[in-house]
Amino acid sequence: MDSFNNSSRPSANGPSANIGFGSPSLANLSYDPETNTASDPAARTRKPVSANNKLVMGLIGCGGMGAANMRNLMEFDDVEFAAVCDVDTARMPDDIKKIEEVYGKKPEIFHDYRKMLERKDIDAIIVGSPDHWHALNLIHACEAGKDIYCEKPISHNFVEAQAMMAAQAHFKRIVQVGTWQRSTREFHDAIEYIRAGKLGKITHCRAWIADGARLGNQQPTTPPASLDYDTWCGPAEMKPYQQNRTHFNWRYMRNTGGGLTTDWGVHMIDIALLGMSKDQDLVMPTSVTTIGGKWAFTDDDRDAADSLESIMQFPDQNFVLTWSVLRDHPKKEGHGTDFISADGRTLRVWRGGWIILDAEGKELPKESATPQDSNHWRNFLDCVKSREKPRSDLHSVGQTTTVCHLSNMALYSGKTVKFDKSKMSVVGNNGKDTLCYQRQYRKGYSLKKY
Ligand SMILES: NC(=O)c1ccc[n+]([C@@H]2O[C@H](COP(=O)([O-])OP(=O)(O)OC[C@H]3O[C@@H](n4cnc5c(N)ncnc54)[C@H](O)[C@@H]3O)[C@@H](O)[C@H]2O)c1
Numbered sequence: 107m108d109s110f111n112n113s114s115r116p117s118a119n120g121p122s123a124n125i126g127f128g129s130p131s132l133a134n135l136s137y138d139p140e141t142n143t144a145s146d147p148a149a150r151t152r153k154p155v156s157a158n159n160k161l162v163m164g165l166i167g168c169g170g171m172g173a174a175n176m177r178n179l180m181e182f183d184d185v186e187f188a189a190v191c192d193v194d195t196a197r198m199p200d201d202i203k204k205i206e207e208v209y210g211k212k213p214e215i216f217h218d219y220r221k222m223l224e225r226k227d228i229d230a231i232i233v234g235s236p237d238h239w240h241a242l243n244l245i246h247a248c249e250a251g252k253d254i255y256c257e258k259p260i261s262h263n264f265v266e267a268q269a270m271m272a273a274q275a276h277f278k279r280i281v282q283v284g285t286w287q288r289s290t291r292e293f294h295d296a297i298e299y300i301r302a303g304k305l306g307k308i309t310h311c312r313a314w315i316a317d318g319a320r321l322g323n324q325q326p327t328t329p330p331a332s333l334d335y336d337t338w339c340g341p342a343e344m345k346p347y348q349q350n351r352t353h354f355n356w357r358y359m360r361n362t363g364g365g366l367t368t369d370w371g372v373h374m375i376d377i378a379l380l381g382m383s384k385d386q387d388l389v390m391p392t393s394v395t396t397i398g399g400k401w402a403f404t405d406d407d408r409d410a411a412d413s414l415e416s417i418m419q420f421p422d423q424n425f426v427l428t429w430s431v432l433r434d435h436p437k438k439e440g441h442g443t444d445f446i447s448a449d450g451r452t453l454r455v456w457r458g459g460w461i462i463l464d465a466e467g468k469e470l471p472k473e474s475a476t477p478q479d480s481n482h483w484r485n486f487l488d489c490v491k492s493r494e495k496p497r498s499d500l501h502s503v504g505q506t507t508t509v510c511h512l513s514n515m516a517l518y519s520g521k522t523v524k525f526d527k528s529k530m531s532v533v534g535n536n537g538k539d540t541l542c543y544q545r546q547y548r549k550g551y552s553l554k555k556y
Pocket residue numbers: 108109110166167168169170171172191192193194197217219234235236237239257258259284285286337338340352353354355369
C-alpha cells in the first residue's frame with residue numbers, strides 16, 4: 107500500500123538532480139552534482155569515512171523498500187554496497203545482481219544481520235525489514251557503530267520507539283528515516299507556507315488515507331524452503347505460517363505492523379506536525395481518542411482496523427488534528443493533509459501537489475518557496491559525513507511514530523490516551539495494555555534500553 111507511486115521520486119533523483127532546499131529549516135546542505143561534494147562550510151572539513159571517502163554500506167531486508175533505497179543510494183559515486191542480508195534467499199538475487207553490475211563484484215551474502223554488522227569496513231546500513239524487526243536491527247547497528255538509513259515507522263510499538271531513540275542518542279549515530287516526503291517540493295512548500303503564517307491561524311489539521319487492500323483468506327501452510335520463517339518472526343509471536351501474513355502484508359497484521367496508521371499515518375500526520383512546529387522538534391498531542399474497527403473487509407485475514415477516525419488535541423497550540431483511514435474521499439486524492447485556518451481557507455498537500463482553497467472551494471493563488479525536489483538519500487550521505495542532523499532525524503520521526511502508536515493505543519484499548527511530551531510518556535495506564543504500547547518478546551529476543 108505504502109509505496110512510491112510517483113515514478114519520478116525514489117529512483118530518478120540521482121546525482122544529476124540539483125538537490126538542496128533554500129530553507130535552512132528543513133535542509134542544511136546543498137549538493138553539487140558536478141563535483142560530488144556538498145557546498146556547506148562544514149562539509150569542506152569533513153573527514154573521509156572510509157579510506158577512499160566512499161561510504162561502504164550493507165542492506166538488511168531485500169524487499170520492496172529496502173531494494174528501492176539501495177538503488178537510490180547507488181546513484182551516488184561516494185557509496186559502495188558490500189553486503190546484503192535477508193532471511194528469505196528468494197528475495198536477494200535481484201539485489202545481488204544489481205550490486206555485481208554496478209561495482210563489478212559480488213556482495214557478501216548474510217542470513218544473520220548481526221554477522222553483517224561485525225564487518226568493520228561497513229560504515230552504514232539500510233534497515234529495510236518489516237516494522238517488527240526495526241528496533242533490534244537499529245539498536246544492534248548503533249552498538250556496532252554504524253550509521254543507519256531506517257525505514258518508517260521507526261518501530262512496531264511505543265516502547266521500542268523510546269529504546270531506539272535512546273540508543274541513537276547514546277551511540278551518537280546518524281539516522282535518516284525513510285519519510286522521504288520531507289524532501290519533496292510540494293510538502294516543503296506547504297510546510298513553509300504554514301510556518302510563515304501565510305494561511306493565518308490554523309485551528310484544524312486533517313490527514314487521511316484511503317485503504318482498499320485485500321488480503322483474502324488463507325489456511326496455514328508450510329513456509330517456502332527459501333524462507334527462515336522462525337527468524338522472520340523474530341521478536342514477534344510465531345503464528346502458523348500464511349503467505350498473506352508475511353512479505354508486504356505484515357503491515358495489516360497487528361503482530362508485525364500497525365495497519366494504515368503506522369504505514370501511511372507516519373507520512374501524512376508527519377506533515378501536519380511539521381507544519382505546526384517550528385522545526386524538527388514536533389508538537390505532540392496531550393489527548394488522543396480513536397474510534398474504528400475492521401468493518402469494511404470483514405471476510406479478510408487482516409486484523410488491523412480498516413476504518414477509523416482519530417481525534418488529537420493540541421491545547422498549547424489550540425488546534426485539533428484528525429486522522430482518518432477510510433475507503434475514499436470523492437474529489438480528493440487517496441491520501442493527503444489539510445491545514446484549515448480560522449478564516450476558512452484550506453491548504454491541501456499530497457504526493458504530487460498542493461493547493462489553497464477558499465471557503466467555497468475556489469483555488470487561491472500561492473507561491474512556491476522551493477526550486478525543486480531535494481534528495482532524501484543524498485541528505486543521509488551528506489549528514490553521515492558532516493555529522494549534522496538529517497532531514498528525517500530518528501528523534502523527530504520517532505515523535506511522529508509515537509503519535510501513530512498513541513492513535514492505535516486509543517483504538518485498541520477503547521480509552522482516550524493522555525500523553526505528556528515533556529516526559530515522552532503516557533499519563534496513567536490508558537492504552538498500556540495494547541500491543542501498540544509494548545510487546546512480549548519471544549524467547550531469545552530482548553530489547554535493551556540505554
Ligand atoms: N518510505 C516509504 O515510502 C516506504 C514504502 C514502503 C515500505 N516502507 C517500509 O519499508 C520497510 C519494508 O517494507 P516492504 O514493503 O519492503 O516489506 P517486505 O516484506 O517486502 O520486505 C521486507 C524484507 O525484509 C526481510 N526480513 C525480515 N526479517 C529480516 C531480518 N531479521 N533480517 C534480514 N531481512 C529480514 C524479509 O524477508 C523481506 O524480504 C517497512 O518498514 C515499511 O514500512 C517504506
